[in-house]
Amino acid sequence: MVLSIKTRRDAVGLATGELLIGGAWRAAADGRTWTHRHPATGEQVGDFAVASPADVDAAVRAARQAFDEGSWPRSRAKQRITVLRRMAELIRSHTDELRTLQALDNGVPLTFGDEYAMSIECVADVFDHHAGWVDKLAGETLPGYQGGDHLVMTLREPVGVVAAVVPWNGPLLLAAQKVAPALAAGCTVVLKPSEFATFAALRLARLFEEAGLPPGVLNVVTGPGDPTGQALITHPMVDKITFTGSRAVGKRVLAAASEGMKRVSLELGGKSPSIVFPDAEVYAAATLTMGTVTLGLSGQACVAHSRALVHRDVYDEFLAIAQGMTTLVTYGDPFDPEVTAAPLINERQRDRVLGYIERGQAEGARLVCGGGRPDGELSAGNFVEPAVFADVANSATIAQEEIFGPVLAVVPFTDEEEAVRLANDTSYGLAATVYTADVKRAIRMARAVRAGTVGVNGYQLEPHVAFGGFGQSGLGREGGRTSIEAYTEVKTVLIPTGDEMM
Structure with a gap:
């Protein structure tokens, strides 16, 4: 039997994806396209346009015009709230379609797409949450520091044109986490999804049209980092870049932004620890930790807890449970309800992971289980069997x-x-989880560990709280008030109320 996603692909009826520029869908100026192949089977999913530098320039100029001359940045709060909430409703009503497109993009199984943090419901909630902030972007009114008859006040205004670059592992959620606060603040956006997860993002853009977003406020350019991404992050008319992806690319984004002093938000991954004390529920700690690196995206997530720091008193118990967890991982057709884990996104990433497994053994760590490639009908996909290493030096x-x-x-x-x-x-500091029955210890650890989010006896992503990291995990936060404020500039206004000079 040969694994295939052709039936699902054909049922969706994917056509060549086009660029959205200034409210019009069109092919790339030079006609170039990219063929996306499914990571589980190697089959062609569909083609989409590769935006050239000229296409990117047109998209940024459309966003610039919409910001400088259009109604969106100057719209009443009610208009923005209505569009964002309508968007949330449309996302919920297209749940099955969006789940299918995401599975065709990156191979994430539908079973994992039902988990809240990766669900379509969570994507909708991100828009709902940020809609609630639109009429609360308040400044301050301050007394004159030196006294006198004058008023000091601050305003929050949209930062301008935003370049939003989104990775493939969460194409819908991560697009929402960038686009929703940017639009809520009154910005205009040029969105570049990953070339390995494009079709779900393109459908999201069409829903924005149905929601009533004015032309040019959201533009979409598709294609790889070179030429599309590079042209976008270096464009002089972009005011802010928001990027989620690898640390190496994040550094290039930061360097490009420095030329024009662009505002930057970066989420660059992590090496997050699960810290397991002897009084913890070891079964829960081992299964939850192992789940982050085996189930769903197969560890292809920035918050994957890929380091387990385990007290020696429960070390062997933890290892046995973690090894047992690997036997519950099932690969295959992402539309099969029995499948629990995705393939790696492409051959390059598959070979990279296999290289790390070899290096782990070469450096003296003990491979407890896994680390090979499945055969049979899975041999055409980018699958790697879950690996557990013991006795690892930090x-x-x-x-x-x-x-x-x-x-x-x-x-x-x-x-x-x-x-x-x-x-x-x-060097990272994105997330951590502490497993202990001692509340005092949990609080001490939460304070001591340098990570943007620390869970206690479990870890969960929420759309209304700040998410981001310390150190080389990035700059800034997504979610909550900090997210929407990152798409604004603070303006100070000084108003004399008397006859004296200020």
Whole structure:
């Protein structure tokens, strides 16, 4: 039997994806296209336009005109709220279609698409949440510091044209986390989805048209980093860049932004620890930790807890449960309800992960299980069997670098002081989870661990709270008030109320 997604692809009726520029859908100026192949089967999913630098220029200029001359930045709060809430309603009413497109994009199984953090409901909630902030973007009124008859006040105004660059692992959620606050603040946007997850984002853009978003406020350019992404992040008319992806690319984004002093938000991944104390529910700690690197996206998520720091008293127990978890992982057709995990996104990433597994063994870590490639009907896909490494030194490559695959490095520790030292011994600082029955210890650890989000006995993403990281996990936060404020500039206004000079 040969695994195939052709039936699902044909049922959707995917045509060549076009660019959205200034309210019009069109092919790339030079006619260039990209063929997307499904990561589980290698079959062609569809073609989409590759935006040239000229196409990107047209998209940015359309966004610039919509910002400088259009109604959206100057619209009443009610208009923006109506569009964003209508968008949330449309997303919910197209749940099955969007789930299908996402599975055709990146192979994430529908079973995982039902989990809240990766669900279509969560995407809709992001728009609902930011709609609620539109009429609350308040400044301050301050007394004159030196006294006298004058008024000091601040205003929050939209930052301008936003370049939003989105990765393939969460094409809908991550697009929402960037586009929703930008639009709520009154900005205009040029969205570039990943070339490995384009069709769901294009459908999202068409829903915006139905929601009543004015032409030019949202533009979409598709294609790889070169030429499309590079042309976008270096365009002089872009005021802000928001990017989620690898640290290496994030550094290039930051360098490009420095030329024009563009505002930047970066979410660049992590090497997040699960910290398991001997009084924890070890079964829950092991299954939840292993789930982040095996189920759903197979560890291809920035918040994957790919380091397990485990107290020596429960080390063997944790390892046994984690190994047992790998037997529950099933690969195959993402539309099959029995399938629980995705393939790696492409051959390059598959080979990269296999290279890390080889390096882990070469550096002395003990491979407990996994790390190979399944055969049979899965051999054409980019699948890698979940790997568990024991006796890992925290300085080892597999404990320090983001692998973005189904690989867990288990590091032993002896006491709380050592656990904090190991947890913070990383260049990243995105997330962490502490497993303990001691509330006081949980609070101490939450304060001591340098990470943007710390869970206690579990970890959950929410659309209304700040998400981002310390160190090389990025700059800024997405979600909550901090997110929408990142798409604004603060303007100070000084108003004399008397006859004296200020």
